Amino acid sequence: MAQTAGASGQPAPAGPTPRASRLARARAGLRPALTALLRPKGLPPEVADRLEAAFGAIGQAGAGGRGRIRRMRERVRTAPPQLLDWMSGQVLLHPAPLYDRESVELLSSRQTRSISTAVGALQVALVTAAAASTLEGGPVLALAIDGLVGQVASVVHGTCDWYNTGSYLVRQLRAEGIVTDRAEVRRLTNAALMSKGRSIDARTLSRSTELRLVRSWVRRGVVDALPFGASLGHASVRATDRIEHSDLHELVALVRSSA
Numbered sequence: 001m002a003q004t005a006g007a008s009g010q011p012a013p014a015g016p017t018p019r020a021s022r023l024a025r026a027r028a029g030l031r032p033a034l035t036a037l038l039r040p041k042g043l044p045p046e047v048a049d050r051l052e053a054a055f056g057a058i059g060q061a062g063a064g065g066r067g068r069i070r071r072m073r074e075r076v077r078t079a080p081p082q083l084l085d086w087m088s089g090q091v092l093l094h095p096a097p098l099y100d101r102e103s104v105e106l107l108s109s110r111q112t113r114s115i116s117t118a119v120g121a122l123q124v125a126l127v128t129a130a131a132a133s134t135l136e137g138g139p140v141l142a143l144a145i146d147g148l149v150g151q152v153a154s155v156v157h158g159t160c161d162w163y164n165t166g167s168y169l170v171r172q173l174r175a176e177g178i179v180t181d182r183a184e185v186r187r188l189t190n191a192a193l194m195s196k197g198r199s200i201d202a203r204t205l206s207r208s209t210e211l212r213l214v215r216s217w218v219r220r221g222v223v224d225a226l227p228f229g230a231s232l233g234h235a236s237v238r239a240t241d242r243i244e245h246s247d248l249h250e251l252v253a254l255v256r257s258s259a
Contacts, residue, residue, distance in 0.1 A: 030125045036118035037153060042110040043160055044094070050086060051159060054079040055152050069148055076151045080214045083159060088186035091166035098168040104240045111160040119153040151218050158217035164236035165189050169243055176248055184255050186210070191251075192239040199245040205255055 038055060039048040057072060098104050126149060166189040173180055180188075191204040194213050 030122070033118060033122035033125050037115065037122055037156060040111045040118070040156060040160060041114040042107050043163060044090070044096075047087065047090060047159065047163060050083055051156060054083060055155075072148055073151070076148070076155055076218055077214070080155055080158070080217065081210065084162060084186060084190075084210065087159070087162060087166065088182040088189070091163060091170050091189075092180070092182050092185050095167035095170040096164065098164060098240075099171055101237065101240050101244070104164050104168055105237050107164055108160070108234075108236050111164075112157070115153055115157050115160070119149060122153075123149050154220045155214075155217050158213070158220075158235075161193060161236040161239070162189060165192050165239040165243075168236075168240050172243055173248060173252075178248055178252055180252060183259075184252060187255050188248075188251060189239075192242050192246075193235055195239075195242050198242065200242045200251060202251065202254055205251065205258065 034056065035052070038051040039045075043051075054075065055072075057068075057075070096107065098107065166185060169189055169192060170180075170185060173185075187205055187207065187209070188200070190209045190213050191200050194204045194209050194216075195201040
């Protein structure tokens with residue numbers, strides 16, 4: 001059937017193809033979903049700015065193929081230590097108003113709900129974009145993107161746990177009249193999150209603990225991507241309990257003796 005001519009006598013331009021329309025709609029949904037993931041409720045804007053700077057490029061993963069996904073996975077592994085270096089100063093200067101277990105639990109629950117909602121929307125948008133694209137291996141690409149979203153979301157949640165734990169720790173240190181620097185806060189927070197018992201294990205005060213903490217975030221993202229959130233939302237609450245049952249004077253002395 002011939003195309004309908006316009007007023008000028010020229011054929012009317014063809015509309016977008018269904019695949020192109022689906023791809024455009026999917027990509028349009030990426031930005032708000034990604035913003036919601038990297039700016040969870042209950043996390044200060046300054047921290048969210050750092051997360052967006054580190055992981056904002058995930059929105060292009062569906063358009064860039066496997067090479068871009070591989071680069072983003074590398075970013076997931078390398079960005080957290082830089083982020084924690086900055087965050088240790090943030091919680092020391094501007095800790096959240098967390099003074100007891102209940103306040104930590106309330107903030108953690110708020111963050112978990114926000115992240116879970118955002119990651120669901122982001123997974124749908126990214127997988128839809130991959131399916132609507134003309135790239136080869138669409139289903140495989142979709143699965144790779146889904147795993148990447150899980151890893152980034154887990155790092156975001158780990159950052160929230162770290163912020164909550166570090167803020168509560170600083171409040172307790174100040175209550176006991178203990179003055180610390182950012183390096184000491186960093187090691188104590190890592191130890192509180194990585195210890196397993198009722199109190200902070202002195203063996204987790206080593207600098208290598210941070211590497212194990214970051215690795216646990218990345219591994220957890222793969223396991224919990226679908227369904228997301230199976231084991232998230234409790235780390236900072238458990239760390240709060242350990243801080244309450246620890247001798248902070250002794251732990252600070254141990255950190256300083258190993259410096």
